[in-house]
Amino acid sequence: MSLDLSPMPGAASTPTMLRSQVAMELRLLSRNGEQLLLTLVIPLMLLVLGTRSNDVVDLGAGRSIDIITPGILALAVLSTSFTSLAIATGFERRYGVIKRLGASPLPRWGLMLGKIGAIAVVEIAQLTLLSVVGLLLGWDPHGGLTAFGQMVVLAVLGTAAFGSLGLLIAGTLRAEATLAVANLVYVLLLVGGGLLVPLSRYPEAARHVLELLPSGALGQGLRDTFAGQGPGAFTIVVLIVWAVSCGLGVSRTFKWE
Numbered sequence: 451m452s453l454d455l456s457p458m459p460g461a462a463s464t465p466t467m468l469r470s471q472v473a474m475e476l477r478l479l480s481r482n483g484e485q486l487l488l489t490l491v492i493p494l495m496l497l498v499l500g501t502r503s504n505d506v507v508d509l510g511a512g513r514s515i516d517i518i519t520p521g522i523l524a525l526a527v528l529s530t531s532f533t534s535l536a537i538a539t540g541f542e543r544r545y546g547v548i549k550r551l552g553a554s555p556l557p558r559w560g561l562m563l564g565k566i567g568a569i570a571v572v573e574i575a576q577l578t579l580l581s582v583v584g585l586l587l588g589w590d591p592h593g594g595l596t597a598f599g600q601m602v603v604l605a606v607l608g609t610a611a612f613g614s615l616g617l618l619i620a621g622t623l624r625a626e627a628t629l630a631v632a633n634l635v636y637v638l639l640l641v642g643g644g645l646l647v648p649l650s651r652y653p654e655a656a657r658h659v660l661e662l663l664p665s666g667a668l669g670q671g672l673r674d675t676f677a678g679q680g681p682g683a684f685t686i687v688v689l690i691v692w693a694v695s696c697g698l699g700v701s702r703t704f705k706w707e
């Protein structure tokens with residue numbers, strides 16, 4: 451009996467291609483030292499230094515570690531879903547990677563899902579590690595498992611909002627401009643975007659503006675969640691509006707080459 455050793459024609463199944471794409475995106479992220487610095491090292495350093503942050507910035511009443519840890523979790527979402535995604539996508543456009551991948555059997559929506567899947571894996575690792583380090587440093591979150599469940603919801607909404615914004619920038623600007631804008635936005639939001647410092651510590655006029663930004667909404671939402679209050683409806687609405695509006699912008703303006 452003869453054996454047919456010829457390859458089976460046709461593309462792999464969509465789930466198989468998606469798993470391969472997610473694995474490739476994770477390998478690319480792990481090889482980029484600058485992105486690892488943004489996504490893991492900087493948040494960890496700020497978390498450790500946060501125990502003495504009241505000596506530098508007045509965080510208001512309460513323990514510094516309880517105030518700063520939710521903000522660090524929000525910063526982790528920002529660094530991965532916005533800064534890293536925008537920069538990586540911008541240079542993939544420049545070097546023609548996205549254009550070539552667009553000609554593969556995996557549909558274009560699959561390419562985006564691959565990026566989202568890789569971001570989700572990285573964020574799970576980030577949030578888990580930062581939460582454990584925060585607990586070791588004395589963080590005392592309220593709300594139990596419910597609060598951590600609400601954190602997951604906020605992280606998903608924050609990822610959608612920041613990720614859509616990152617793709618909007620990366621899909622319209624040149625790679626060098628994307629690099630500059632993404633890093634500038636990261637620094638501005640880190641310093642004064644309502645991530646690390648409670649919105650109540652800002653002047654009233656600034657507070658009303660920051661409440662409308664995804665950084666302010668996510669940071670304050672996580673602080674409220676781990677204070678046992680749960681995220682407010684306004685926080686949820688702000689993140690959804692940013693995700694939907696930027697997502698529509700991406701669908702209409704994203705350039706694949």
